[in-house]
Amino acid sequence: MSHALRMHDVRYRYPDAAARPALDGVNLDVEQGELVLVLGESGSGKSTLLRAALGLVPSFHGGQLAGRVVSEGLDTREHSPAQVARQVGLVFQDPESQLVMRRADHEVAFGLENLGCDPREILPRAEQALTAVAAGHLAERETGKLSGGEQQRVAIASVLAMGQSTLLLDEPTSQLDPIAAEELLALVTRINRDRGITVVLAEHRTSRIFAEADRVVVMEAGRIVFDGSPDEAAAHLAGSAPWLLPPVTQAFVAAHRPELPLTVRDARRLAAPAPPSRRELPAAATVVGLTSVTKRYGEIPALRGATTALRAGTVTALVGPNGAGKSTLARIATGLEPPDGGRVEGDGVRGYVSQNPAHHAVRERVDDEVAYALENLGVAAPERARRVAAELARFGLEELAGRHPRDLSSGERQRLAIASVTVMRPQLLVLDEPTRGMDGLRKLALAELVGRLAEDGCGVVVVTHDIDFAAEAAEAVTTMARGRVLADGCSVDLLAHGGFFACQVGLALGCATIAEAGALLRTETERAGV
Amino acid sequence: MSPLPVGLLCAALLAGSVALSNPFAIAACAAAAGALLWASPPPRAMYVWFAATSALLVFVVNPFVSVQGLTPIWSGPQIPLLDTEITQEELVFGIAAGLRLIGSAMAVAAFVRLADGDRVLAALARVAPRSAMIAALASRLLPTLEQDATGLAMASRSRAAQLHRRRPAAALAAPLVGLSLERSLMLAEAMEARGYGGAVRTRTPQPSMNAPERLLTVIGVVTCAVVAAAIPLDDYRYYDLLGDPFTTVGLATAALVGLAGAAGAVTVRWARRPR
Known part of the structure; x- marks a missing residue:
C-alpha cells in the first residue's frame, strides 16, 4: 500500500524557540486511507507535526527543519505549501481565523480557484462539498454569522472540495459544543470510511474517536513515544498518561481493572451502571440571583426569561449547546452587561475570566498584570504588593513574575488570567469556556484549582461545552437551551443520569466523575471476588 | 448584490454630495443615500450615528471658524482664534457641509452593506x-x-x-x-x-445580474448622468450673500436625485426579498 505521509527523522525548531525543538526526531508513516489519531499534551508537537506535513513549517513559520517530509509523494523541501495543498488539506483549530471569504459558498470556492480549477466546475464542486458535510443550506450565509460548528463544517467542505486525498485536522472540536463535536467527528469518520480519505487528527476530546482510529500516535516533547492500535495505545497510556484516554477507559484504569473498554457500549458489557439516585445539594447562600432575565442583541433574543441562583462556595457548571445564552447569562451575573428585563440581585465583587486568556494580557509583566485590578480599585501600594505576591504563589506563577504574559505557555496564560481576577477576592468568579484547547492533565489541574477557590468561599461558575470536565469539576449544574434555564441541580443528577447532557462515564456507568466510576468498579470487582 | 449597480448609484450620490452646490440638491443626495442605507441589511445604526454626529459637529463649528458672509445675526465677545460674529451665510453653509458629510458617509455605508464583499475582492x-x-x-x-x-x-x-x-x-x-x-x-x-499563491489561479464565474440588479444599474446610470450634467450647471454661491436656491437646475437635480434614491431603495428591498 502507498503512503499518504512519510516523515523521516524530522527535527524542527521555531525561529524564536530557546531550547527545545518542537519536533525532535519524528518518524511516521501513514498509509493511504488510514485514520490516525495523534494524542499528546499541549506543546507536545501535535500541531507542528500537522504543519510540517503540509510544509507550513518551515515555509510559513521559518525556523530550521532537518529530516524529510513527503506528503502524497511531494517532498516539502522541494514543493511549496501551495503545491502540497493540492493533495493535502489542513483544518485549523479556530474556525474564525481560517475563513477568508464572506459567504460560505465563496469560501469553499476559494481553494478551488487557488488550484486553478476549471471555472465551470468551481460552483458545482463547492455545492457538492457543502452537501457532503450536511452544510448545503449554509451556502449563501455569511461565514462570520455561522456558529462555531457550522464554520468548522464549512472549513472541512473547503478542504474536501479541493479533492485532496489526505485531510489533517488540528483539534477541530475544541470550540464546539458536545453535539456539534460529535457530529463533526462522525463526519470525519464517514469521510475516511466511505471516501477512503486519509485522516490525521490531533484531538483532546477522545471519547468518540479513540475507538474509531486505525492507529493512535502519542507525542511527548516533540517525539513520538507510542504508535499502535487503539487497544495497544490504551494499554500503554493506562500506565503512563491515563488522562489522554477516553473518560470511560480512565474509570477502568482507576479501578485497576485489566479490561480497558474504549466505548460506552464496551463498558456496559463489562459492568452494570449505578442505579439512578437523587442527591440534594448542600445548603449554600446565594451570591447572585437572576429572575426572569431577558436580553436581546438586535433582533436576536439571547435570554428569554432566565431564572437561577448562583451559590457561594460551590463550583457550578453552566452547560448547554452553542447559542444557548450561557455567556450572556454569565456576563449579566457579573455585572458586565445590563439585562433588558428581569431582576439581578447580588452584592460584592464579581469577576469574569474571558474565554480567551489573551484578553487578560494588557501589561508587560506577569506581576503587573495581577496588580492591574488592584490599581484600578485604588489599593495602596504595600497592600497591593502583598496581595500580588500571595496570588502569584497561589497559582504557582512566582517564578514567572518578570516574564511577559504573551511569552507564557497556554496553561500558564490561563492561570494568570484567573489570578488577575481572583486577586480582587471576588464573591463570584465566572470562567467562560476555560478548557478550550486544554489537554486532559491541564483540565484536571483546573478542576482542582476551581475546587480550591470554592473551598475558600468563592462562588465559581464554569461556562463550558466540555461535559466531562463539568462533571469532574462541578458540584452543581445549570443547563440552558434557547435562552432559558432548563434545570438547576446536582451534577450527578444532571450529568450522570441526564441523558442529553450526560458525560461519558455517566452514560456508561451512571456516575458523574471518573473517581466515582472507579470506586463503583472496584466495589463490583471486590464483590465478584468474594 | 453585484457591486456594479450598487457602486454606480452610490458613486453618483457620493459625487453629488461632494460636488453639487445647491442646498436642495445636496439635501436630496443625503436623503437618497439615507434611503439606500435604510433599505440595506443591518447593522446600520453605527453608520447613521457617525454621519449624524460628524455633520452636527461641522454645523456647530463652521460659524466659529469661518469669517465670511454679509448678513450678521449674532455677535459675541472677542475670543482669540474664533470668529464670534455669526452670519446667516455661515449657518447655511454649515448646514450644507453637514449634509454633504451625511450624504457621502451614507453612500459609502450603503455600498459597504449592499455590495457583495467577495465579488468586490x-x-x-x-x-x-x-x-x-x-x-x-x-x-x-x-x-x-x-x-x-x-x-x-x-x-x-x-x-x-x-x-x-x-x-x-x-x-x-x-x-x-x-x-x-x-x-x-x-x-x-x-x-x-488552501493553496493561495500557487502559479495558476482561476475565478469563480460571476452569476449574471437578476432583474432588480439590472433595474438598479439603470437607476445608477441615470443618476450618474444627472449628477454629471448638473455639476457644471450648478453655480449656487453661499458667500458673500446667499444665492437663490430655487433655480431650475437645482430643483430639477434635487427632484431627480430624490426620485432615484427612492427608486433605488425600493429596488434594493425587492432584491433582498427572499425567493
Missing part, C-alpha cells in the same frame, strides 16, 4: 492580486478585531478598569494591535494552506 484581484490578498486579510480582520476589542474591554472592566476614562482605554490599544497581528498571521497561514 474578486474584481480587485483581477487588476491587483497582491492588493486583493491584503484587502481580504483586512476585510476578515476587521470583524475579529472588533471582537477582540470587545473581549479586551470586557476583561478589563471585569478587573475594575474605568474605560470611560481616556488613559485606561488607550492602554488597551497596544494589546489589541498584538492580538490583531496574531490573527492576521493565522489567517495568512490558513490562506497558504
Whole structure:
C-alpha cells in the first residue's frame, strides 16, 4: 500500500524557540486511507507535526527543519505549501481565523480557484462539498454569522472540495459544543470510511474517536513515544498518561481493572451502571440571583426569561449547546452587561475570566498584570504588593513574575488570567469556556484549582461545552437551551443520569466523575471476588 | 448584490454630495443615500450615528471658524482664534457641509452593506492580486478585531478598569494591535494552506445580474448622468450673500436625485426579498 505521509527523522525548531525543538526526531508513516489519531499534551508537537506535513513549517513559520517530509509523494523541501495543498488539506483549530471569504459558498470556492480549477466546475464542486458535510443550506450565509460548528463544517467542505486525498485536522472540536463535536467527528469518520480519505487528527476530546482510529500516535516533547492500535495505545497510556484516554477507559484504569473498554457500549458489557439516585445539594447562600432575565442583541433574543441562583462556595457548571445564552447569562451575573428585563440581585465583587486568556494580557509583566485590578480599585501600594505576591504563589506563577504574559505557555496564560481576577477576592468568579484547547492533565489541574477557590468561599461558575470536565469539576449544574434555564441541580443528577447532557462515564456507568466510576468498579470487582 | 449597480448609484450620490452646490440638491443626495442605507441589511445604526454626529459637529463649528458672509445675526465677545460674529451665510453653509458629510458617509455605508464583499475582492484581484490578498486579510480582520476589542474591554472592566476614562482605554490599544497581528498571521497561514499563491489561479464565474440588479444599474446610470450634467450647471454661491436656491437646475437635480434614491431603495428591498 502507498503512503499518504512519510516523515523521516524530522527535527524542527521555531525561529524564536530557546531550547527545545518542537519536533525532535519524528518518524511516521501513514498509509493511504488510514485514520490516525495523534494524542499528546499541549506543546507536545501535535500541531507542528500537522504543519510540517503540509510544509507550513518551515515555509510559513521559518525556523530550521532537518529530516524529510513527503506528503502524497511531494517532498516539502522541494514543493511549496501551495503545491502540497493540492493533495493535502489542513483544518485549523479556530474556525474564525481560517475563513477568508464572506459567504460560505465563496469560501469553499476559494481553494478551488487557488488550484486553478476549471471555472465551470468551481460552483458545482463547492455545492457538492457543502452537501457532503450536511452544510448545503449554509451556502449563501455569511461565514462570520455561522456558529462555531457550522464554520468548522464549512472549513472541512473547503478542504474536501479541493479533492485532496489526505485531510489533517488540528483539534477541530475544541470550540464546539458536545453535539456539534460529535457530529463533526462522525463526519470525519464517514469521510475516511466511505471516501477512503486519509485522516490525521490531533484531538483532546477522545471519547468518540479513540475507538474509531486505525492507529493512535502519542507525542511527548516533540517525539513520538507510542504508535499502535487503539487497544495497544490504551494499554500503554493506562500506565503512563491515563488522562489522554477516553473518560470511560480512565474509570477502568482507576479501578485497576485489566479490561480497558474504549466505548460506552464496551463498558456496559463489562459492568452494570449505578442505579439512578437523587442527591440534594448542600445548603449554600446565594451570591447572585437572576429572575426572569431577558436580553436581546438586535433582533436576536439571547435570554428569554432566565431564572437561577448562583451559590457561594460551590463550583457550578453552566452547560448547554452553542447559542444557548450561557455567556450572556454569565456576563449579566457579573455585572458586565445590563439585562433588558428581569431582576439581578447580588452584592460584592464579581469577576469574569474571558474565554480567551489573551484578553487578560494588557501589561508587560506577569506581576503587573495581577496588580492591574488592584490599581484600578485604588489599593495602596504595600497592600497591593502583598496581595500580588500571595496570588502569584497561589497559582504557582512566582517564578514567572518578570516574564511577559504573551511569552507564557497556554496553561500558564490561563492561570494568570484567573489570578488577575481572583486577586480582587471576588464573591463570584465566572470562567467562560476555560478548557478550550486544554489537554486532559491541564483540565484536571483546573478542576482542582476551581475546587480550591470554592473551598475558600468563592462562588465559581464554569461556562463550558466540555461535559466531562463539568462533571469532574462541578458540584452543581445549570443547563440552558434557547435562552432559558432548563434545570438547576446536582451534577450527578444532571450529568450522570441526564441523558442529553450526560458525560461519558455517566452514560456508561451512571456516575458523574471518573473517581466515582472507579470506586463503583472496584466495589463490583471486590464483590465478584468474594 | 453585484457591486456594479450598487457602486454606480452610490458613486453618483457620493459625487453629488461632494460636488453639487445647491442646498436642495445636496439635501436630496443625503436623503437618497439615507434611503439606500435604510433599505440595506443591518447593522446600520453605527453608520447613521457617525454621519449624524460628524455633520452636527461641522454645523456647530463652521460659524466659529469661518469669517465670511454679509448678513450678521449674532455677535459675541472677542475670543482669540474664533470668529464670534455669526452670519446667516455661515449657518447655511454649515448646514450644507453637514449634509454633504451625511450624504457621502451614507453612500459609502450603503455600498459597504449592499455590495457583495467577495465579488468586490474578486474584481480587485483581477487588476491587483497582491492588493486583493491584503484587502481580504483586512476585510476578515476587521470583524475579529472588533471582537477582540470587545473581549479586551470586557476583561478589563471585569478587573475594575474605568474605560470611560481616556488613559485606561488607550492602554488597551497596544494589546489589541498584538492580538490583531496574531490573527492576521493565522489567517495568512490558513490562506497558504488552501493553496493561495500557487502559479495558476482561476475565478469563480460571476452569476449574471437578476432583474432588480439590472433595474438598479439603470437607476445608477441615470443618476450618474444627472449628477454629471448638473455639476457644471450648478453655480449656487453661499458667500458673500446667499444665492437663490430655487433655480431650475437645482430643483430639477434635487427632484431627480430624490426620485432615484427612492427608486433605488425600493429596488434594493425587492432584491433582498427572499425567493
